[in-house]
Amino acid sequence: xxxxxxxxxxxxxxxxxxxxxxxxxxxxxxxxxxxxxxxxxxxxxxxxxxxxxxxxxxxxxxxxxxxxxxxxxxxxxxxxxxxxxxxxxxxxxxxxxxxxxxxxxxxxxxxxxxxxxxxxxxxxxxxxxxxxxxxxxxxxxxxxxxxxxxxxxxxxxxxxxxxxxxxxxxxxxxxxxxxxxxxxxxxxxxxxxxxxxxxxxxxxxxxxxxxxxxxxxxxxxxxxxxxxxxxxxxxxxxxxxxxxxxxxxxxxxxxxxxxxxxxxxxxxxxxxxxxxxxxxxxxxxxxxxxxxxxxxxxxxxxxxxxxxxxxxxxxxxxxxxxxxxxx
Amino acid sequence: xxxxxxxxxxxxxxxxxxxxxxxxxxxxxxxxxxxxxxxxxxxxxxxxxxxxxxxxxxxxxxxxxxxxxxxxxxxxxxxxxxxxxxxxxxxxxxxxxxxxxxxxxxxxxxxxxxxxxxxxxxxxxxxxxxxxxxxxxxxxxxxxxxxxxxxxxxxxxxxxxxxxxxxxxxxxxxxxxxxxxxxxxxxxxxxxxxxxxxxxxxxxxxxxxxxxxxxxxxxxxxxxxxxxxxxxxxxxxxxxxxxxxxxxxxxxxxxxxxxxxxxxxxxxxxxxxxxxxxxxxxxxxxxxxxxxxxxxxxx
Numbered sequence: 300x301x302x303x304x305x306x307x308x309x310x311x312x313x314x315x316x317x318x319x320x321x322x323x324x325x326x327x328x329x330x331x332x333x334x335x336x337x338x339x340x341x342x343x344x345x346x347x348x349x350x351x352x353x354x355x356x357x358x359x360x361x362x363x364x365x366x367x368x369x370x371x372x373x374x375x376x377x378x379x380x381x382x383x384x385x386x387x388x389x390x391x392x393x394x395x396x397x398x399x400x401x402x403x404x405x406x407x408x409x410x411x412x413x414x415x416x417x418x419x420x421x422x423x424x425x426x427x428x429x430x431x432x433x434x435x436x437x438x439x440x441x442x443x444x445x446x447x448x449x450x451x452x453x454x455x456x457x458x459x460x461x462x463x464x465x466x467x468x469x470x471x472x473x474x475x476x477x478x479x480x481x482x483x484x485x486x487x488x489x490x491x492x493x494x495x496x497x498x499x500x501x502x503x504x505x506x507x508x509x510x511x512x513x514x515x516x517x518x519x520x521x522x523x524x525x526x527x528x529x530x531x532x533x534x535x536x537x538x539x540x541x542x543x544x545x546x547x548x549x550x551x552x553x554x555x556x557x558x559x560x561x562x563x564x565x566x567x568x569x570x571x572x573x574x575x576x577x578x579x580x581x582x583x584x585x586x587x588x589x590x591x592x593x594x595x596x597x598x599x600x601x602x603x604x605x606x607x608x609x610x611x612x613x614x615x616x617x618x619x620x621x622x623x624x625x626x
Numbered sequence: 627x628x629x630x631x632x633x634x635x636x637x638x639x640x641x642x643x644x645x646x647x648x649x650x651x652x653x654x655x656x657x658x659x660x661x662x663x664x665x666x667x668x669x670x671x672x673x674x675x676x677x678x679x680x681x682x683x684x685x686x687x688x689x690x691x692x693x694x695x696x697x698x699x700x701x702x703x704x705x706x707x708x709x710x711x712x713x714x715x716x717x718x719x720x721x722x723x724x725x726x727x728x729x730x731x732x733x734x735x736x737x738x739x740x741x742x743x744x745x746x747x748x749x750x751x752x753x754x755x756x757x758x759x760x761x762x763x764x765x766x767x768x769x770x771x772x773x774x775x776x777x778x779x780x781x782x783x784x785x786x787x788x789x790x791x792x793x794x795x796x797x798x799x800x801x802x803x804x805x806x807x808x809x810x811x812x813x814x815x816x817x818x819x820x821x822x823x824x825x826x827x828x829x830x831x832x833x834x835x836x837x838x839x840x841x842x843x844x845x846x847x848x849x850x851x852x853x854x855x856x857x858x859x860x861x862x863x864x865x866x867x868x869x870x871x872x873x874x875x876x877x878x879x880x881x882x883x884x885x886x887x888x889x890x891x892x893x894x895x896x897x898x899x900x901x902x903x904x905x906x907x908x909x910x911x912x913x914x915x916x917x918x919x920x921x922x923x924x925x
Contacts, residue, residue, distance in 0.1 A: 473814075
């Protein structure tokens with residue numbers, strides 16, 4: 300009698316537990332789907348506001364894809380201008396070329412500064428530094444990630460710009476190099492953290508094998524550990540690139556925001572993200588200008604998406620190749 | 627638990643939306659040029675009239691006007707006249723005619739670095755400089771150096787005013803660096819011996835104001851109070867307040883005070899220019915027109 304009651308109790312307890320387990324699992328699953336749905340919805344919203352640039356006849360009176368990307372004959376006959384961003388004008392001009400070029404210039408400077416220094420710092424902390432030094436460097440570099448970009452932007456605007464101008468004698472005090480260096484500071488912790496994780500994940504046995512063959516510490520780090528961790532390091536660089544393309548506050552404050560079409564890095568630049576930040580608050584709802592700004596948003600979104608996708612694909616390929624070599 | 631939290635939140639939201647009505651709140655939003663002026667007015671008026679709360683925020687003339695059209699502000703501050711299309715939008719959305727009142731006078735100063743030997747420019751020269759026709763200070767009597775242009779973002783009333791009145795609606799040259807506020811322009815010019823910028827006279831500290839000539843033959847005029855008020859200085863403008871319909875109650879009282887001798891004294895302290903007496907009388911008449919109409923109707 301009593302054992303029967305006990306069994307029932309056990310069964311019901313087990314059933315309740317299973318029920319609870321199921322509930323928790325579904326709840327977590329719902330959260331995961333929610334995150335994906337949110338991203339999809341954001342993209343749908345941005346794209347919906349952007350599509351009139353492609354299809355609406357009313358918008359086409361002012362701006363077409365041709366005007367966004369191809370050379371136009373603006374300016375005076377003596378001083379023709381092919382690419383102009385002047386959305387508030389008697390004849391609005393919406394060439395995206397100066398903005399794309401500006402984004403590219405700043406991002407290049409940032410990556411040239413951040414990628415080598417962050418990767419070398421990661422190699423140093425994992426392979427050479429003594430444990431206590433490692434414990435000191437790691438949190439400090441990661442602290443860089445915690446600095447709000449407004450603060451970095453302000454620092455670049457007030458201190459860095461004067462310093463760089465004194466050093467290189469730039470015409471423009473606020474320019475692509477200045478914004479790029481400040482952005483590099485924001486990107487370093489991203490590349491560093493991911494590279495450092497990848498290097499740490501390389502099995503001890505690799506290093507031991509290298510030492511057994513008579514390799515020095517430097518040779519081990521450079522020829523064995525770094526190649527093995529390369530996929531992770533590469534992922535860090537790609538993610539850093541994505542962050543740099545989308546970064547807004549630093550470029551808004553430190554780049555001068557002049558939409559100039561040139562490859563001169565000493566000139567002021569206007570980036571895609573800074574243009575959205577500076578102009579969206581004011582623009583007339585539903586106007587061609589408004590739709591073009593959302594078009595830029597879609598462009599940025601797609602760019603970072605493709606970058607991340609490409610990055611992870613390359614990482615996968617590299618890893619497969621490395622594993623093949625290992626076997 | 628969740629439900630209770632939700633109800634609590636709802637009550638809080640409801641309370642937050644009801645409270646300001648009891649506290650007699652006035653919101654003022656718009657031109658970045660006018661933020662300091664609006665805040666000084668609000669401070670002095672709130673000291674005299676406890677129980678009224680006035681919130682002043684910036685964002686640009688266009689932002690303030692958009693807020694007025696959408697009904698999220700009581701007063702829109704603007705450093706440019708409202709466009710006809712915006713007035714029509716406001717009428718369509720709010721169902722009331724927009725009331726426009728000038729509240730102060732501002733001159734746009736042209737700044738250069740204090741070490742720059744150039745002291746005066748004509749409007750034509752300014753236009754040539756900002757549209758890329760003149761690129762070296764030598765061509766306007768300065769040193770043999772490149773001219774670096776500083777401008778404002780295209781959401782500012784200052785940008786539009788300069789574009790209309792100095793550039794005659796031509797486009798700024800692409801190398802013009804756009805900065806987020808007059809203070810930023812002054813800061814940039816103060817650090818750049820080759821730079822030129824423009825903005826409100828009130829902000830002019832640590833740099834040199836140029837004297838401006840209407841054309842090559844007229845004498846250069848300094849942006850001083852008498853010259854701006856007498857309209858001898860060629861780049862001056864009115865600063866406006868906009869309302870949806872005739873203001874009433876506290877809003878009317880506050881506006882009336884701003885247009886009084888006392889309110890206009892604040893204008894001078896902040897560094898702008900008070901309205902000429904004739905304009906002030908007209909503005910007061912416009913403000914009171916609604917009152918007398920209502921009084922007549924109730925009689």
